[in-house]
Amino acid sequence: MLELDRLILLLSKLPGLGPRSARRAALFLLKRRESLMEPLAAALAETAAKVQPCSLCGNLDTADPCAICRDPRRDQGMICIVEDMADLWAIERSASYNGLYHVLGGTLSALDGIGPEDLRIEALVARVEKTKAREAILAMNATVEGQTTAHYILDRLAETGVKVTRLAHGVPVGGELDYLDDGTLSAALAARKLLTPD
Amino acid sequence: MLELDRLILLLSKLPGLGPRSARRAALFLLKRRESLMEPLAAALAETAAKVQPCSLCGNLDTADPCAICRDPRRDQGMICIVEDMADLWAIERSASYNGLYHVLGGTLSALDGIGPEDLRIEALVARVEKTKAREAILAMNATVEGQTTAHYILDRLAETGVKVTRLAHGVPVGGELDYLDDGTLSAALAARKLLTPD
Numbered sequence: 001m002l003e004l005d006r007l008i009l010l011l012s013k014l015p016g017l018g019p020r021s022a023r024r025a026a027l028f029l030l031k032r033r034e035s036l037m038e039p040l041a042a043a044l045a046e047t048a049a050k051v052q053p054c055s056l057c058g059n060l061d062t063a064d065p066c067a068i069c070r071d072p073r074r075d076q077g078m079i080c081i082v083e084d085m086a087d088l089w090a091i092e093r094s095a096s097y098n099g100l101y102h103v104l105g106g107t108l109s110a111l112d113g114i115g116p117e118d119l120r121i122e123a124l125v126a127r128v129e130k131t132k133a134r135e136a137i138l139a140m141n142a143t144v145e146g147q148t149t150a151h152y153i154l155d156r157l158a159e160t161g162v163k164v165t166r167l168a169h170g171v172p173v174g175g176e177l178d179y180l181d182d183g184t185l186s187a188a189l190a191a192r193k194l195l196t197p198d
Numbered sequence: 199m200l201e202l203d204r205l206i207l208l209l210s211k212l213p214g215l216g217p218r219s220a221r222r223a224a225l226f227l228l229k230r231r232e233s234l235m236e237p238l239a240a241a242l243a244e245t246a247a248k249v250q251p252c253s254l255c256g257n258l259d260t261a262d263p264c265a266i267c268r269d270p271r272r273d274q275g276m277i278c279i280v281e282d283m284a285d286l287w288a289i290e291r292s293a294s295y296n297g298l299y300h301v302l303g304g305t306l307s308a309l310d311g312i313g314p315e316d317l318r319i320e321a322l323v324a325r326v327e328k329t330k331a332r333e334a335i336l337a338m339n340a341t342v343e344g345q346t347t348a349h350y351i352l353d354r355l356a357e358t359g360v361k362v363t364r365l366a367h368g369v370p371v372g373g374e375l376d377y378l379d380d381g382t383l384s385a386a387l388a389a390r391k392l393l394t395p396d
Contacts, residue, residue, distance in 0.1 A: 004259075006241050007242060010238045014223045015222050016222065023287060027282070029245075030245070030246075036208065040242055044236075047202055048228075048235040048236050048239060051228060061202075062201055086225060
């Protein structure tokens with residue numbers, strides 16, 4: 001049973017799966033060998049071998065430059081700066097942005113010993129200068145680390161003269177005030193919009 | 199990005215993972231290509247190719263008969279009948295049983311159209327007759343389906359003359375009465391044990 005034990009051990013290391021759900025997943029897979037288990041093994045091996053970060057923006061893709069960087073229909077003058085791939089995917093799913101990206105690979109964190117040299121910030125400044133980008137959108141998470149990183153990048157981009165913007169903070173669409181945290185409410189109040197003519 | 203999308207789609211089919219956690223798992227794996235992703239791909243492929251149900255008891259193993267059936271230190275006269283592999287593993291983890299197993303592969307369920315011929319019941323009766331087993335322990339789940347299946351197997355085993363027992367029902371060790379369901383409490387009361395001499 002060594003093979004099966006090893007599979008369960010590896011599965012249990014995935015985020016969201018513990019030892020119990022890893023056992024369940026292994027049995028689930030063994031009941032679906034041809035429809036799921038073998039395709040999953042192949043997809044893992046193939047993705048591990050082929051998918052690499054884009055040398056321009058850090059997006060994960062089998063091609064370099066990635067599909068987004070190579071797409072001529074995308075606005076080459078806008079760079080949306082995100083912490084990691086999951087954020088890029090979230091913005092792509094919203095289908096409301098048509099520019100390029102820059103994936104930092106994390107946030108500044110004194111606690112975890114992550115400094116500017118560990119993120120793709122130098123590459124970002126060089127890229128903005130070289131491509132003469134029109135606008136850089138700071139799309140970090142609205143967390144302390146995210147906002148610290150955003151401030152640092154804002155400083156670093158000052159020398160390039162690029163226009164820098166950030167995502168709006170406020171009430172989420174569909175959100176109920178009663179369930180919102182105080183920080184969001186005060187941000188939404190401070191950034192309130194005029195509805196009548198000035 | 200087709201490879202990555204396909205990997206995420208396959209991961210999202212695992213029990214316990216939805217689309218969101220599948221994306222998270224894929225990124226997690228890509229950050230650990232050599233330590234986790236490639237070993238997982240290999241373990242999946244190897245397990246899919248090698249692990250098969252034991253022809254005697256239905257336990258999953260690379261060898262047939264399985265390691266449990268082949269173990270001469272185990273009591274060959276006892277057969278513990280379980281619904282599926284997860285239950286066998288649970289009993290093995292308890293390290294309180296040293297006989298053989300018989301994995302049914304599910305429970306009788308009129309709703310899902312699962313009849314006796316879909317479970318390994320015929321094989322169980324033949325096995326009990328052939329091996330002249332001393333005792334058959336019904337270790338089905340304490341659910342309606344599990345107990346229906348147990349009743350059916352009890353009937354079927356009558357012809358063999360084997361001694362049939364079932365797991366005790368009662369208060370789980372460490373369980374608090376206040377949090378127990380009524381069914382467990384009444385089972386525990388009905389099966390109460392005499393502590394003073396008769």
